[in-house]
Amino acid sequence: MTSQPDAALVDILRIPEPFISPTQRIIRRIIYAAGALFAAVIIVYLDRHGYRDIESSPEASDPLSFLDCVYYATVSLSTTGYGDITPVTESARLINVLVITPLRVAFLIVLIGTTVETLTSQSRQALKIQRWRSRVRNHTVVIGYGTKGRTAVAAMVGDEVAPADIVVVDENSTALERAKSAGLVTVHGDATKAEVLRLASAQHAKSIIVATDNDASAVLVTLTARELAPNAKIIAAAREAENQHLLRQSGADSTVVSSETxxxxxxxxxQTPSVVEMMEDLLTPDAGFAIAEREVTPKEVGGSPRHLHDIVLGVVRNGGLVRVDAPEVDALETGDRLLYIRSADGER
Structure with a gap:
C-alpha cells in the first residue's frame, strides 16, 4: 500500500484543510478572473499601435483607446470571438465589458467551476500527502478514535500538542470524520496490518497510543507497532487486567486497565466523592491542577524532592519511576526528572 502513488491514497489518508466558505471561493475566482483580464488589458494597451479597428478607415493610423483595449481583452479571454457582430459605439462596448462579461464569468463558474475544483482538489490532496509523508517525524499515532482515543487526543491537545502532530488510525468512517473535523490527520484502515501503520508513518513516530475496542486487537496492534517502531513509546489500553501482561509482552511500555480504573x-x-473530583481535576490538563514532568534544575541537585516548592509525587531516574518517599531519591541527581503537580491556570 505504501508503494502506491500518492494519488491512490486520497481516500485512505486524509490531511485536514482550513475551511473556506463557498462565497469566499466564488469571490476568489472572480478576483482571479479580474486579475487575468486586467493583465490582458495592460498587455494590449502597451502594444496598442499594433491593433486596428475594423470600423476605422484603412488610412487611419490612430491607436486603440483604452476602452478598445478593454473590449478586445474581454472578448478574447471569454472566447467570444470577434469580427462577425461587433459593437461599434462606446456605450455598447461599455455595456459589453460591465454586464456581458460578468455574466460570462458567472456562467463559466457554474458550468466548469465544480469539475475543475474536484480535479484540482484531488491533485492538491495527493501533493499534500506526498509532502506530509516525506516530512512527518516524531509525531503521535492514535489507533482507535472511540471514547478512549478521543479522550487521549483531548488530553494531548490540552497539554499543547499540535493537532497536526497527531495521526488517527481507525476503520470507522464516522470516527474519522470527527477526527478530521478536530484538525487531525486520519488514516482509514485496519491497524493490525503493517501497511496501514506505515501509511501513518508509525516507523517515525515518537509515541503510539493503542486504544482499540477489544484486548485481542490491542495485543495484535501492539505487536505490529513494536515491530515497525522499535524506539517508539507505546501506550496500550486494556479492558481486563488479566490481559495487561500480554500487552507488555507484545511490546507496550505502559498499559492502562480501563475497566478496573x-x-x-x-x-x-x-465514600469520598471529593477524591474522585480531585482525580478528575488532575487528569484535566487545561484547567485547575495537572500532573506534569520536568527536569531537575542545577540548584535542586543534591536536595530532597520533598523540600521543593512544587508538590512532587515521584522521581524518574534511569527511565524508572520512584516514589518521592523512597530513600534512594532523597538526594536528587543530575538527569532526574520530577513528577509534580502544577497549576494549569497559573502557567497559562
Whole structure:
C-alpha cells in the first residue's frame, strides 16, 4: 500500500484543510478572473499601435483607446470571438465589458467551476500527502478514535500538542470524520496490518497510543507497532487486567486497565466523592491542577524532592519511576526528572 502513488491514497489518508466558505471561493475566482483580464488589458494597451479597428478607415493610423483595449481583452479571454457582430459605439462596448462579461464569468463558474475544483482538489490532496509523508517525524499515532482515543487526543491537545502532530488510525468512517473535523490527520484502515501503520508513518513516530475496542486487537496492534517502531513509546489500553501482561509482552511500555480504573473510581466515589473530583481535576490538563514532568534544575541537585516548592509525587531516574518517599531519591541527581503537580491556570 505504501508503494502506491500518492494519488491512490486520497481516500485512505486524509490531511485536514482550513475551511473556506463557498462565497469566499466564488469571490476568489472572480478576483482571479479580474486579475487575468486586467493583465490582458495592460498587455494590449502597451502594444496598442499594433491593433486596428475594423470600423476605422484603412488610412487611419490612430491607436486603440483604452476602452478598445478593454473590449478586445474581454472578448478574447471569454472566447467570444470577434469580427462577425461587433459593437461599434462606446456605450455598447461599455455595456459589453460591465454586464456581458460578468455574466460570462458567472456562467463559466457554474458550468466548469465544480469539475475543475474536484480535479484540482484531488491533485492538491495527493501533493499534500506526498509532502506530509516525506516530512512527518516524531509525531503521535492514535489507533482507535472511540471514547478512549478521543479522550487521549483531548488530553494531548490540552497539554499543547499540535493537532497536526497527531495521526488517527481507525476503520470507522464516522470516527474519522470527527477526527478530521478536530484538525487531525486520519488514516482509514485496519491497524493490525503493517501497511496501514506505515501509511501513518508509525516507523517515525515518537509515541503510539493503542486504544482499540477489544484486548485481542490491542495485543495484535501492539505487536505490529513494536515491530515497525522499535524506539517508539507505546501506550496500550486494556479492558481486563488479566490481559495487561500480554500487552507488555507484545511490546507496550505502559498499559492502562480501563475497566478496573473506572471501577475503582466508582467505588471511591461512594465514600469520598471529593477524591474522585480531585482525580478528575488532575487528569484535566487545561484547567485547575495537572500532573506534569520536568527536569531537575542545577540548584535542586543534591536536595530532597520533598523540600521543593512544587508538590512532587515521584522521581524518574534511569527511565524508572520512584516514589518521592523512597530513600534512594532523597538526594536528587543530575538527569532526574520530577513528577509534580502544577497549576494549569497559573502557567497559562
Amino acid at each position: 473506572a471501577g475503582r473510581l466508582l467505588g471511591i466515589a461512594t
